[in-house]
Amino acid sequence: MTPDARQIVFENVSKFYGEVLGVNKVNFSLEPGITSLVGPNGSGKTTLMNLMTGLIRPSRGAIYVLGLTPQQPIEFFRQVGFCTQFDSFPPGTNGYDFIYWPLRLHGFGGDQAAKLTNEALERAGMAQVARRKVAGYSKGMRQRIRLAQAIAHHPSVLVLDEPLNGLDPMARSESIALFQAIAKQGMHVIISSHILEEVDRISDRVVLMSSGYVVAEGQIREVRREVRDHPMQILVRCSNASRLAAAAFELDHVVEAKILSDGQSVLVRTRDAEQFYLLLNKIVSGGLVEVDAVAPADDDVNSIYQYLIGSDGGQA
């Protein structure tokens, strides 16, 4: 099979550390955009990222990133930037050198590397402290200088292992904006994170992992629809909650319709959301109830995570 030059492809990839399973039989293809790897500690997120960037080799299977493999390092690492979660730096280095010298290894001349270094420092908000030793940086600054190094060569694939750890709310928000801007340019951004609210907000798709296996993968709503064991929850704010609840109960696929304490909202649990939305359209067009707002209540990563893995993703 010819690897797609736009996709990140895992073909039946397994990784074992001796007898310990890292990941097993992973198959997926990722399109450009923001993809989040979600799973508890030890679920295989970091292993997957290390495999993707060639830091470890698969025991079985093949991995292609934009049609390239790490065995072609010059082409591969021009396309890939990886911000690992290892909080360690070459001894004695300062922020500027930490970015500048790897750029020189890319083949950029001194002036070009300096230009790109300054640009990356600006984007990561580290320009003011670039000449200070990294050893004197706070945890958040160390996180940001690693991010600056990962983006300095304008990679087409940016892999970020827990990139929001240690960042204050402002830096977190700036980093998210940066990831979104990169993704908008048609690049891949692969993020692993435990902060599911943020993952939910920024991701185009998720890869849910548990014990080394990919348990679900795709756009968040698609994944949610596939979790049929757990009826979807839909919250409706309307002028007549009891009438809506009564109408909903007449449908077979509705398993629960609960009027909330404000008296104007109904939480409906249904096995067929499409059918429920059709009913809602009918009720509204019939003028029986005026609907103020309709929103899915559990098609977020946290809910899917709990349904599939059976634990609270936020605690993972």
Next chain:
Amino acid sequence: MSFQDLVARAQKWSKEQPWRLYGSQVSILVRNEVRRNLFTRRRIGIYLLAFLPVVMVLSHTIYDRHNINAAQIEEDTQVLAEIVQLYYFRLGIFFACMAIFTWLFRGEMVEKTLHYQFLVPVRREVLVVGKYLAGAIVAILFFETAVLACFYFMYMRFGSAGKSYVFDGPGLGQLGSYLLVTALACIGYGAVFLALSLLFKNPIVPGVVIMGWEAAAPVFPAWAQRLSVTFYLKHLCPVNLPLTGPLAIFTIVAEPVSPLIAVLGLLCLTAAILVLSCFLIHRMEISYTTE
């Protein structure tokens, strides 16, 4: 110039002239590694290994400054030969190379910084060559300086007789041989320890085995002797050591070879070990938790 132009230019350059790119990468790696390895507190042990004999020779020079007859020059020449051939080649350079070259990769693994080297567009073979050259430069700088200092202090107290021994006699030739052999020892041991560090997580025990091998090699068959670094060095040493007892094993020459063959032989052995290292580096994975 836009970023796309910069990238296009760098890509064009690396495609059209890959060897120039490799050369440039090696020079950057060497520069960074030398800076990181030469002036650091971690290298105090190596400074001691290299310069302890210098201090001893200097003390001897000061203590025996009035004993300056011609016979003493011969005796000091013998002492210098013992320092270089028994201490530096067998112990000082051996252990210093063990410290310097095993640290190049394994040390970065311990410090959890090796992934930075593996995430740049550099072939791993280039990484091996760059780091090896840096280690060799550091080791050679340490030990050439030390041998030079030993030589200078050993003969300086003899005044004009010493000067005559060095410039009109065999002294300068001996110095040249010592410097050549020191450099070859650093290069040879360096390659061995670099390969060991890529083969074993803890290269100390294999290092001790290598030390035993180097010491016992003279009693092995001729083909096996060629797999030791000291086999080649012995043929290049300018002064014969009249050792007796167990130490005599260090001076046995089972099969004499010409100096040129000895130099080429050691360079070939080094190149073969480096080629092996280039294969081994591809097996290396970043697994800091298992270190």
